[in-house]
Amino acid sequence: xxxxxxxxxxxxxxxxxxxxxxxxxxxxxxxxxxxxxxxxxxxxxxxxxxxxxxxxxxxxxxxxxxxxxxxxxxxxxxxxxxxxxxxxxxxxxxxxxxxxxxxxxxxxxxxxxxxxxxxxxxxxxxxxxxxxxxxxxxxxxxxxxxxxxxxxxxxxxxxxxxxxxxxxxxxxxxxxxxxxxxxxxxxxxxxxxxxxxxxxxxxxxxxxxxxxxxxxxxxxxxxxxxxxxxxxxxxxxxxxxxxxxxxxxxxxxxxxxxxxxxxxxxxxxxxxxxxxxxxxxxxxxxxxxxxxxxxxxxxxxxxxxxxxxxxxxxxxxxxxxxxxxxxxxxxxxxxxxxxxxxxxxxxxxxxxxxxxxxxxxxxxxxxxxxxxxxxxxxxxxxxxxxxxxxxxxxxxxxxxxxxxxxxxxxxxxxxxxxxxxxxxxxxxxxxxxxxxxxxxxxxxxxxxxx
Numbered sequence: 079x080x081x082x083x084x085x086x087x088x089x090x091x092x093x094x095x096x097x098x099x100x101x102x103x104x105x106x107x108x109x110x111x112x113x114x115x116x117x118x119x120x121x122x123x124x125x126x127x128x129x130x131x132x133x134x135x136x137x138x139x140x141x142x143x144x145x146x147x148x149x150x151x152x153x154x155x156x157x158x159x160x161x162x163x164x165x166x167x168x169x170x171x172x173x174x175x176x177x178x179x180x181x182x183x184x185x186x187x188x189x190x191x192x193x194x195x196x197x198x199x200x201x202x203x204x205x206x207x208x209x210x211x212x213x214x215x216x217x218x219x220x221x222x223x224x225x226x227x228x229x230x231x232x233x234x235x236x237x238x239x240x241x242x243x244x245x246x247x248x249x250x251x252x253x254x255x256x257x258x259x260x261x262x263x264x265x266x267x268x269x270x271x272x273x274x275x276x277x278x279x280x281x282x283x284x285x286x287x288x289x290x291x292x293x294x295x296x297x298x299x300x301x302x303x304x305x306x307x308x309x310x311x312x313x314x315x316x317x318x319x320x321x322x323x324x325x326x327x328x329x330x331x332x333x334x335x336x337x338x339x340x341x342x343x344x345x346x347x348x349x350x351x352x353x354x355x356x357x358x359x360x361x362x363x364x365x366x367x368x369x370x371x372x373x374x375x376x377x378x379x380x381x382x383x384x385x386x387x388x389x390x391x392x393x394x395x396x397x398x399x400x401x402x403x404x405x406x407x408x409x410x411x412x413x414x415x416x417x418x419x420x421x422x423x424x425x426x427x428x429x430x431x432x433x434x435x436x437x438x439x440x441x442x443x444x445x446x447x448x449x450x451x452x453x454x455x456x457x458x459x460x461x462x463x464x465x466x467x468x469x470x471x472x473x474x475x476x477x478x479x480x481x482x483x484x485x486x487x488x489x490x491x492x493x494x495x496x497x498x499x500x501x502x503x504x505x506x507x508x509x510x511x512x513x514x515x516x517x518x519x520x521x522x523x524x525x526x527x528x
Contacts, residue, residue, distance in 0.1 A: 086125070087122070087124075089147075092165065103137075112501075134148065169216045173211055181248075188203060221238070222237070223519070227279070232298035253330055255330050259286050261338075271308040272376070274306075304318060307391075310339075311339060318332055338394070347429060355381060355385050364400050403429060442525050447460070460479070478510045478517075483497040
């Protein structure tokens, strides 16, 4: 039985004075173990029976939510390790003034500031007062992504490499977009279709009403990527252009989006001995290695007690199906013929054990599906992003190319997935290439399952 080591230390400020009641948290780098304590009057703290690989985080008594210190350390079994932690001096606050396109201050604007620097884990939200000013503490001089939003205005994303003590930002009136989802070349209107709009501040999810209509507000003119899904039809992705509205209501009407009839596939998943595999996940093209805790996402099904599956929503033509069960294996079948409004039966997928089908010790990560970039290109491509995940809320989109993770270039999709793993709720910095644009985003790791 491994007893673990002991971690003790002392927390002082930048002048060398002890910091009492500072929150010290230790988190296992692999797994979900997390413990915390408060420093004594002399700034000391201690933990017994700690994991070998730890993340140590310290927060000031005045701001227990925002980490002021963070480091990864190793503690050997039966080792007694001591740390002297010096908290840096607090930075000046940043006063963000938000005004409208006429120069008047806007009240109750939400201003979210997220650090894009490895040296700072700032993540703070404030609201403007009647003077249009919001204060972001401990932020001056840090590379920050500001997200500024208010009802009736288009959300503004502003990135500054060194935040000044005073920053002025302007919001413009938002655009309202209305659209319709149809089938059978417009003859049917589809209710309960899922419409995902990929905007700079993250994805928005909407459902169509009984007449197939949907509506979005507070958008900015320009290009908008939409994905439309319905359980009985083939999902479609489309880029639409939102022009400057020429009416007082600032409404833009989109052309109807039509979904094609889908086919389905029935079959079974077996292992190398020919035995049925229970609980294997099956999807078109690729199965996500990591999934959110809870129900399976659209487009992914699991085999029953007899190893059988039924997968719908498939486009007409020849498709590739993949099955995966961690620690059991991964398998693919190519060229499956799919016909609209028909079910293709007796498809068999055999699992084979591979290195990338092994379970991971990671308890948290980013819920994205990745693939290797094309030959000669660097980075890995984001295939899917789980709906409602921290990755989606941070602004990561399908089609983005991840070029660096915490400053390190991933060598493959598997390597990137490992680098994205880590302690739950701890942030990871992801540098992306989106067309000709280079972005850096910070996202919090969340609990995953395999």
